[in-house]
Amino acid sequence: xxxxxxxxxxxxxxxxxxxxxxxxxxxxxxxxxxxxxxxxxxxxxxxxxxxxxxxxxxxxxxxxxxxxxxxxxxxxxxxxxxxxxxxxxxxxxxxxxxxxxxxxxxxxxxxxxxxxxxxxxxxxxxxxxxxxxxxxxxxxxxxxxxxxxxxxxxxxxxxxxxxxxxxxxxxxxxxxxxxxxxxxxxxxxxxxxxxxxxxxxxxxxxxxxxxxxxxxxxxxxxxxxxxxxxxxxxxxxxxxxxxxxxxxxxxxxxxxxxxxxxxxxxxxxxxxxxxxxxxxxxxxxxxxxxxxxxxxxxxxxxxxxxxxxxxxxxxxxxxxxxxxxxxxxxxxxxxxxxxxxxxxxxxxxxxxxxxxxxxxxxxxxxxxxxxxxxxxxxxxxxxxxxxxxxxxxxxxxxxxxxxxxxxxxxxxxxxxxxxxxxxxxxxxxxxxxxxxxxxxxxxxxxxxxxxxxxxxxxxxxxxxxxxxxxxxxxxxxxxxxxxxxxxxxxxxxxxxxxxxxxxxxxxxxxxxxxxxxxxxxxxxxxxxxxxxxxxxxxxxxxxxxxxxxxxxxxxxxxxxxxxxxxxxxxxxxxxxxxxxxxxxxxxxxxxxxxxxxxxxxxxxxxxxxxxxxxxxxxxxxxxxxxxxxxxxxxxxxxxxxxx
Amino acid sequence: xxxxxxxxxxxxxxxxxxxxxxxxxxxxxxxxxxxxxxxxxxxxxxxxxxxxxxxxxxxxxxxxxxxxxxxxxxxxxxxxxxxxxxxxxxxxxxxxxxxxxxxxxxxxxxxxxxxxxxxxxxxxxxxxxxxxxxxxxxxxxxxxxxxxxxxxxxxxxxxxxxxxxxxxxxxxxxxxxxxxxxxxxxxxxxxxxxxxxxx
Numbered sequence: 001x002x003x004x005x006x007x008x009x010x011x012x013x014x015x016x017x018x019x020x021x022x023x024x025x026x027x028x029x030x031x032x033x034x035x036x037x038x039x040x041x042x043x044x045x046x047x048x049x050x051x052x053x054x055x056x057x058x059x060x061x062x063x064x065x066x067x068x069x070x071x072x073x074x075x076x077x078x079x080x081x082x083x084x085x086x087x088x089x090x091x092x093x094x095x096x097x098x099x100x101x102x103x104x105x106x107x108x109x110x111x112x113x114x115x116x117x118x119x120x121x122x123x124x125x126x127x128x129x130x131x132x133x134x135x136x137x138x139x140x141x142x143x144x145x146x147x148x149x150x151x152x153x154x155x156x157x158x159x160x161x162x163x164x165x166x167x168x169x170x171x172x173x174x175x176x177x178x179x180x181x182x183x184x185x186x187x188x189x190x191x192x193x194x195x196x197x198x199x200x201x202x203x204x205x206x207x208x209x210x211x212x213x214x215x216x217x218x219x220x221x222x223x224x225x226x227x228x229x230x231x232x233x234x235x236x237x238x239x240x241x242x243x244x245x246x247x248x249x250x251x252x253x254x255x256x257x258x259x260x261x262x263x264x265x266x267x268x269x270x271x272x273x274x275x276x277x278x279x280x281x282x283x284x285x286x287x288x289x290x291x292x293x294x295x296x297x298x299x300x301x302x303x304x305x306x307x308x309x310x311x312x313x314x315x316x317x318x319x320x321x322x323x324x325x326x327x328x329x330x331x332x333x334x335x336x337x338x339x340x341x342x343x344x345x346x347x348x349x350x351x352x353x354x355x356x357x358x359x360x361x362x363x364x365x366x367x368x369x370x371x372x373x374x375x376x377x378x379x380x381x382x383x384x385x386x387x388x389x390x391x392x393x394x395x396x397x398x399x400x401x402x403x404x405x406x407x408x409x410x411x412x413x414x415x416x417x418x419x420x421x422x423x424x425x426x427x428x429x430x431x432x433x434x435x436x437x438x439x440x441x442x443x444x445x446x447x448x449x450x451x452x453x454x455x456x457x458x459x460x461x462x463x464x465x466x467x468x469x470x471x472x473x474x475x476x477x478x479x480x481x482x483x484x485x486x487x488x489x490x491x492x493x494x495x496x497x498x499x500x501x502x503x504x505x506x507x508x509x510x511x512x513x514x515x516x517x518x519x520x521x522x523x524x525x526x527x528x529x530x531x532x533x534x535x536x537x538x539x540x541x542x543x544x545x546x547x548x549x550x551x552x553x554x555x556x557x558x559x560x561x562x563x564x565x566x567x568x569x570x571x572x573x574x575x576x577x578x579x580x581x582x583x584x585x586x587x588x589x590x591x592x593x594x595x596x597x598x599x600x601x602x603x604x605x606x607x608x609x610x611x612x613x614x615x616x617x618x619x620x621x622x623x624x625x626x627x628x629x630x631x632x633x634x635x636x637x638x639x640x641x642x643x
Numbered sequence: 644x645x646x647x648x649x650x651x652x653x654x655x656x657x658x659x660x661x662x663x664x665x666x667x668x669x670x671x672x673x674x675x676x677x678x679x680x681x682x683x684x685x686x687x688x689x690x691x692x693x694x695x696x697x698x699x700x701x702x703x704x705x706x707x708x709x710x711x712x713x714x715x716x717x718x719x720x721x722x723x724x725x726x727x728x729x730x731x732x733x734x735x736x737x738x739x740x741x742x743x744x745x746x747x748x749x750x751x752x753x754x755x756x757x758x759x760x761x762x763x764x765x766x767x768x769x770x771x772x773x774x775x776x777x778x779x780x781x782x783x784x785x786x787x788x789x790x791x792x793x794x795x796x797x798x799x800x801x802x803x804x805x806x807x808x809x810x811x812x813x814x815x816x817x818x819x820x821x822x823x824x825x826x827x828x829x830x831x832x833x834x835x836x837x838x839x840x841x842x
Contacts, residue, residue, distance in 0.1 A: 068648065072654075072655065075655055075658075076654075076655065076658055079658065079659065079662065080658070080662070083662045083665075083666070094669070094673065097672065097673050097676045098669065098672070102676075102679070102680065102683070103676075103680045103683075105683055105684065105687055107687060108687075109687070109690075203658060207654060207658065210654065210657070211654065410684070410687070410688075410787065411684070411790065411791075411794070412786065412787040412790045412791070413787075442786070442790070443786075444782075444783065444785075444786025444787075444789070444790070445786075445790075447783070447786075448783065448786070477680070477681075477684065477794065478794065479681075479793070479794045479797035479798060479801075480797070481793075481797055482790075482793065482794060482797070
């Protein structure tokens with residue numbers, strides 16, 4: 001298991017390429033079959049006229065027919081796939097909504113929904129991602145869950161009502177960890193591509209059915225006419241042939257889909273145990289699935305299409321070969337070898353115990369500030385948070401005042417909270433900022449901001465960014481108009497004091513990176529850079545800003561930059577002066593770096609951590625910057641824990 | 644041969660059209676889900692508002708025993724609003740239910756307004772800690788309701804516009820999206836200026 005997050009991201013891409021190759025082969029096979037079908041059917045049409053013995057296969061070499069068959073197949077399959085993928089590109093919420101999901105309100109009063117939201121928030125902070133929107137499949141009594149979305153940023157998590165109500169907190173945590181592992185491993189991109197490709201092939205079969213129906217219909221009317229009756233037979237053959245081709249195409253497509261999916265499920269189970277260090281949680285959830293009559297079945301008519309995205313088997317009635325999930329017993333035994341093979345009788349609807357997960361030890365800023373582990377070690381945790389990270393996240397969340405959590409959980413208060421976080425320490429600046437808010441923001445939000453000021457002032461420095469991050473799901477619910485105003489206000493607040501402070505920059509960067517993608521429908525980034533050398537100016541800027549930010553005197557900064565340069569492996573990299581390294585340019589640099597291949601991102605982040613760790617000390621500013629940088633690169637980096 | 648080409652073209656056209664129609668259907672469903680989600684936001688805030696009112700009545704009762712009529716009107720309006728909310732929550736797309744909810748909430752706001760206006764005559768009540776806090780909470784809830792309502796109306800407008808424009812308008816009726824969803828408007832005065840507690 002030497003593979004890490006970046007390798008797995010690469011592998012996910014490679015697997016996608018492999019799938020595309022397989023798919024192209026399948027389409028070629030389909031083209032050839034359709035060509036033979038057409039040539040045969042047309043040859044039969046001319047058969048009687050020529051009164052020869054046996055059908056005429058000479059049309060097989062006719063370029064017109066070949067073109068017709070190949071182009072037709074390409075249009076139909078390609079169009080069908082592209083259409084489906086384009087539709088799903090809208091992100092995970094499209095999938096969730098088609099499955100009948102209801103977006104959970106972050107400030108829900110229902111205890112089981114509350115618990116679910118808490119578990120998701122905790123896992124998100126531990127994994128270093130923003131909290132994904134959570135959808136509840138209300139109609140579903142079975143125990144199941146899914147993750148969907150094209151990128152980690154566009155991901156959503158869906159949970160059935162059965163799972164939210166019947167699972168204990170630990171079990172729920174196991175299931176959510178399993179889903180997060182799918183998100184972190186890049187499985188979802190693969191999943192959505194699979195749906196698209198299969199859809200294209202499916203259309204061939206549907207087309208055959210359509211031709212068959214049409215011919216049968218018009219054939220019935222034209223029975224009296226000899227000539228037309230003659231033509232009907234080849235048409236019937238074409239229809240039936242298309243159906244057979246479509247059927248086999250879908251058959252093998254499903255086989256591939258199931259095989260890929262089963263492998264990924266085992267991996268996600270193992271990852272869930274690794275995240276939580278609690279095999280009982282996920283094993284308990286699997287056992288409960290076995291213990292109830294509804295199991296993990298999903299009733300929604302759209303379930304078969306998305307069956308490989310779920311935690312447990314969503315559809316029943318397939319043979320083992322077609323099953324998208326390994327047998328329940330196998331999965332449990334891999335996690336809990338001592339299992340006796342009996343399923344518990346799950347009591348329906350046991351209300352969650354509202355006990356907090358973390359012992360009431362209070363939140364000490366043990367993470368972040370202080371000594372830093374080595375860069376390599378820190379990067380090892382990317383996409384693979386540990387129990388320690390989850391503990392850290394739970395304590396952090398616990399330490400937040402109720403007022404702040406409540407405000408973060410609804411769009412109204414969340415805006416005020418972000419405004420409050422952006423207020424300057426300098427009294428004069430602050431007065432200016434508040435004046436702007438009073439003018440531009442909604443009067444109620446302005447008052448709410450004033451109310452939050454004293455509470456936010458008492459926050460631990462390191463809790464400030466996480467507070468903004470748990471407010472994200474609520475902020476995503478702003479409508480386009482509301483978001484526009486919010487964005488304007490944030491920009492004005494950030495720029496009020498002419499020079500942008502690093503925390504303000506980091507906060508704005510994290511918020512906008514997520515919200516722009518959500519509201520603007522920005523397409524997921526493509527990999528454009530495969531080599532580090534052309535990105536040298538961007539790396540210079542990034543590491544210079546980081547070096548200056550963490551070290552007051554130029555000498556220490558120079559030393560930090562030197563350490564970063566060595567890790568990065570670009571000997572010509574030159575450190576920029578404070579004047580040259582401005583944050584606006586950094587925005588552009590990060591946009592470029594986001595389009596780098598995973599391995600390049602890894603090198604850059606390693607260099608960044610080396611820069612921070614050079615003096616064995618990490619300041620809060622450095623931690624916040626690192627968080628903003630990794631979020632901008634789309635890399636889920638768990639909080640750095642002090643040693 | 645040419646008949647076959649025609650057929651294939653026809654089939655290709657049908658496939659493309661089919662894809663477009665499926666897309667329209669999905670988009671309609673997505674937009675409907677979006678405004679339903681937006682309604683869930685309003686529901687949370689309105690429920691909070693409704694929950695505050697019994698406390699308010701309890702607090703006020705001791706001071707304003709002579710204003711029994713007003714208090715009863717507030718309680719009645721609140722119960723009406725609770726019922727309206729339940730019905731609207733079952734189907735936020737039902738224009739009639741939304742209109743009724745708007746009327747009930749409007750009535751609640753105006754009776755509350757009357758109550759707060761009367762409370763001006765009772766300096767002890769005005770100064771009581773409980774009353775200050777309740778006034779404050781009602782007002783902040785009111786702001787949140789207004790905000791959530793704006794989001795709901797935005798989403799409803801987006802749905803309605805999509806539903807009414809070509810090409811969706813051709814299929815909307817067929818797919819059960821024949822009716823516009825209604826905007827939520829509270830009749831009567833906005834409560835904003837009313838529970839302002841002056842010091």
